Amino acid sequence: MTEPVLALSGVRKAFGALRVTDGVDLALAPGELHALIGPNGAGKTTLVHQISGMLRPDAGSIRFRGAEITGFTPEKRARAGLARTFQITSTIASLSVLENVALSVQARASHPLALFRNAAYDEALNRPAWAAIEAVGLTERAHVLAGRLSHGEKRALEIAMALTLEPAAILLDEPLAGVGREEGERLISLLASLKGRYAMLLVEHDMEAVFALADTVSVLVYGRVIASGDPAMVRADPAVREAYLGEEG
Numbered sequence: 001m002t003e004p005v006l007a008l009s010g011v012r013k014a015f016g017a018l019r020v021t022d023g024v025d026l027a028l029a030p031g032e033l034h035a036l037i038g039p040n041g042a043g044k045t046t047l048v049h050q051i052s053g054m055l056r057p058d059a060g061s062i063r064f065r066g067a068e069i070t071g072f073t074p075e076k077r078a079r080a081g082l083a084r085t086f087q088i089t090s091t092i093a094s095l096s097v098l099e100n101v102a103l104s105v106q107a108r109a110s111h112p113l114a115l116f117r118n119a120a121y122d123e124a125l126n127r128p129a130w131a132a133i134e135a136v137g138l139t140e141r142a143h144v145l146a147g148r149l150s151h152g153e154k155r156a157l158e159i160a161m162a163l164t165l166e167p168a169a170i171l172l173d174e175p176l177a178g179v180g181r182e183e184g185e186r187l188i189s190l191l192a193s194l195k196g197r198y199a200m201l202l203v204e205h206d207m208e209a210v211f212a213l214a215d216t217v218s219v220l221v222y223g224r225v226i227a228s229g230d231p232a233m234v235r236a237d238p239a240v241r242e243a244y245l246g247e248e249g
């Protein structure tokens with residue numbers, strides 16, 4: 001079996017007496033889109049915070065590209081190629097799409113770009129910025145101020161900023177929340193186009209999107225993974241239907 005890019009083992013976190021993640025094992029294969037679903041309060045956000053480094057687990061291990069990262073800061077995880085959209089990346093409303101993405105290329109560059117001459121400097125920032133913008137379908141909107149983008153376009157911009165990390169894995173925390181149907185469909189196509197190239201862990205309430213996109217679905221209920229597997233298998237699992245999908249009608 002291929003070595004997972006991200007592997008969680010026995011991850012636990014409690015707030016007081018409340019065990020919010022109760023021994024979670026999870027493996028994200030290279031290029032896989034793995035959806036994490038579960039009812040409200042199941043512990044999804046808390047788990048994502050532990051993966052991104054915003055919260056320290058009480059116990060368990062998180063390995064990324066074969067190395068233990070449980071004690072790493074979010075910045076160190078990001079530099080290692082573990083990108084997280086929506087919380088870590090923040091767009092600057094008064095800058096254009098291109099400027100926002102170029103800034104994130106600059107922030108993440110490991111070599112001292114500032115020492116380059118101007119033209120080379122711009123070129124070194126702009127080339128990867130344009131590539132990321134094109135990958136998310138915002139080429140035509142590159143000179144529009146981020147503050148003027150629609151919700152869906154803003155999400156696409158945040159994904160472009162994550163791509164500048166050249167990530168091995170991307171954590172996507174509810175990318176469709178607050179986005180209308182038409183734009184949601186565009187975002188789903190965008191995520192589908194990134195599948196295979198990037199491993200993605202997707203936390204999402206939109207079941208239609210989850211079942212359209214995911215290679216693997218894991219279901220978290222009261223901090224435990226009650227089922228994990230291909231979407232059809234998970235959808236048919238009686239425990240999942242009872243705990244989660246039944247809620248959706």
Ligand SMILES: Nc1ncnc2c1ncn2[C@@H]1O[C@H](COP(=O)(O)OP(=O)(O)OP(=O)(O)O)[C@@H](O)[C@H]1O
Binds near residue numbers: 015018046047
């Ligand atoms: N910092 C905290 N202190 C105390 N309790 C917390 C804290 N963060 C989360 N919780 C509790 O942990 C439980 C899980 O919350 P979490 O936000 O991880 O769930 P979720 O699955 O992401 O929910 P949703 O789908 O509604 O976003 C909830 O009962 C929540 O109230």
